[in-house]
Structure formats: structure tokens, C-alpha cells
Amino acid sequence: MSNVIQISVFMDNKHGRLSTIAGALADANVNIFGFCVADSADFGIIRLVVDDYELAADALKKAQMSVNLTPVLLVKVDDVPGGAKKVFDLFSKHKIDIEYSYGVRSAVIAFGVEDVNGVEQLLKGEDITLTDLTNLTK
Numbered sequence: 001m002s003n004v005i006q007i008s009v010f011m012d013n014k015h016g017r018l019s020t021i022a023g024a025l026a027d028a029n030v031n032i033f034g035f036c037v038a039d040s041a042d043f044g045i046i047r048l049v050v051d052d053y054e055l056a057a058d059a060l061k062k063a064q065m066s067v068n069l070t071p072v073l074l075v076k077v078d079d080v081p082g083g084a085k086k087v088f089d090l091f092s093k094h095k096i097d098i099e100y101s102y103g104v105r106s107a108v109i110a111f112g113v114e115d116v117n118g119v120e121q122l123l124k125g126e127d128i129t130l131t132d133l134t135n136l137t138k
Helices: 017-027 053-062 085-093 116-125
Strands: 003-012 032-039 043-050 066-073
Touching (some): 003 017, 003 053, 017 032, 017 043, 043 053
Antiparallel strands (some): 003 043, 003 066, 032 043
């Protein structure tokens, strides 16, 4: 079934909060399939699709996180130019508003940071693998 339960975690916008969330899930042996982060000056929301939402919710609550569970749809689209257009067109035709969306089940994460070049050098120094668009199309 494509209807799955998403976990939304409400958090203070402070350094280390994503690390705390990821650590709680790792300690509970929960695998993250996809996530997105939305933030404001004071707080953030991380939405997650995981392999065991009940175990994840329990682990996050034990870590003093505010957790909300909601259903979402997982839609597979072709990995070609215009692959998602069919779904977007259908939503538009039926006047279905998309509240948010994000990629699921990818081992490549895009990060928006203030100092892209500085963080790139930091990651390279820590032997973290970086990629570019040419590697995504292979």
C-alpha cells in the first residue's frame, strides 16, 4: 500500500537537534527512508518516513520530542525528465493542493547551508562522499 505513516517532529531551531533525532532513531534501530526539514527563526519541523513508525515515535518521545503521526502517499515516478509531471497534472486537474512533498529512499541528501564552500571543504576533510548531478544520472 502506498499510504504510509509519516512522523513529524517539532523542535527548537537549535544546533544539534537533527543529530539528536537521528541518534534516537539509530539507537532504536530505525532506518530513515526519507525526510524533509522546514524551519523558521524559532522552530523547525522534520518530517520522516521510516521503516517502523511506531518504534520511531516511541524513541523520539523518550528523547523528549514532540511527535505527530499523519498518513502520506508514496508515489513512484519515472526517473526521466517530466517523470513527475503526470502526477502533478493529475493533482492540478482535480484541484488537489500539495501541502508539501519530499524524496524518499535515496542515499543522496541535499543540504542548504550558509557557507556551501566552507562546509564542502569540511566534509571532504572528514572523508564524507560528495556528489554532483552527473553522478545522479548514472
